Amino acid sequence: MDLAQKFDNAREALKCIDMHTTGEPTRIVYSGFPQLHGTLLEQRDQAKTKYDNVRKRIMLEPRGHFDMYGAIIITDTELIKSGEAHIGTLFTHNGGFSTMCGHATIALGRFLVDTHDLGVFPKRDELKVDPKTQTIDVNIHAPCGLIRVTVPTTVDGRESDPSRPVTFVSTPAYAAAISLTIPIPAEKRWVELAGRDSITLDISYGGAFYALIDARELGFDGLSKIDLSRIGDVVKDLKAYLMTHPDVVEALQHPEDQRLSFLYSIMVVDQGIGSRPPGVSGAETGLCFFAENSVDRSPTGSCVTARMALAHAKGLRPCNQSWAYNSLVSNHFDTGAFTASILEEGILLQGGNGVDRQAVLVRVEGKAYYTGALSFIVEKDDVTSESGFTMAECSG
């Protein structure tokens, strides 16, 4: 038997399609992940507590790597049952399971249109092509809520069209704290701060919470030339500290669900630079450290949503104005910026916990491409099969 076929047919095979969005990987797991039950957030809890070894197996080495990212296809959720969503997903990375991911949503959009196996995507036949725009709408249930994705297609709608961007509209986004001044204790004052004892940052929500900090606030001279490993060390240290600071903890209270109330990432921004696709009013660049200090190669779609909400709250971004968001990779290739605009403002999110927020709806667009297809198997005696590893663990 052909070896690839043998792996494909293995009972415990985890089957994946790999894609990338501006260089950021999405490993789409479409078969073989253990069965989960309940609401999507309950399924996320089960995945975390019962199957973290499977996540590690496919995210970490030797099958993945420190900066791998994944999306697990979920075919039964409360929003699928109610008819609002066509499919569900759990997002995963080097540290656990996240609540929203823009770059993976863009990749998933293409995958879901191109998949015609009803065992993988039972509602594929319900998708309709819009003859005017030659696009298909797919509603994806993510842990943060319903994401409306629009995928350009061929005329008959059987395949996605990679030459045009996928767009998505995430759940309502809002600025959670503007211009917070955070004192930095003496033992944490890394050299770049040059004696300053505080930094100023914003916190914004785009399906996950982001702390947004200008590179200069951290003592770096923008993002056009950066010591990646040094800024990574600074951000890691800072994130651990921020998570203990009462003003930050207060800003991270999500109005609807405590399971969404955590600091996912620090996004270091440089407003001054960035490649600028035609038709946008401005551009900026960000360097996103998320989960266990993974570096996003893409412009971070969920943070683009959060940054648009923040700029709107600061009075800098009116509805329908298009803005470009870059990563180091999109600047390097001068292509691949995500563009975004605000579709709706003044959405009131009323929390049972007394936290009310004024939110906006943001449309984000970007392109994703396929890189391959994989079947991961477990061989007897292979110690890495249980849960993979990171080099940091092995080096003590």
Ligand SMILES: O=C(O)[C@H]1NCC[C@@H]1O
């Ligand atoms: O595009 C995004 O939203 C994501 N990329 C990796 C980290 C974020 O989840």
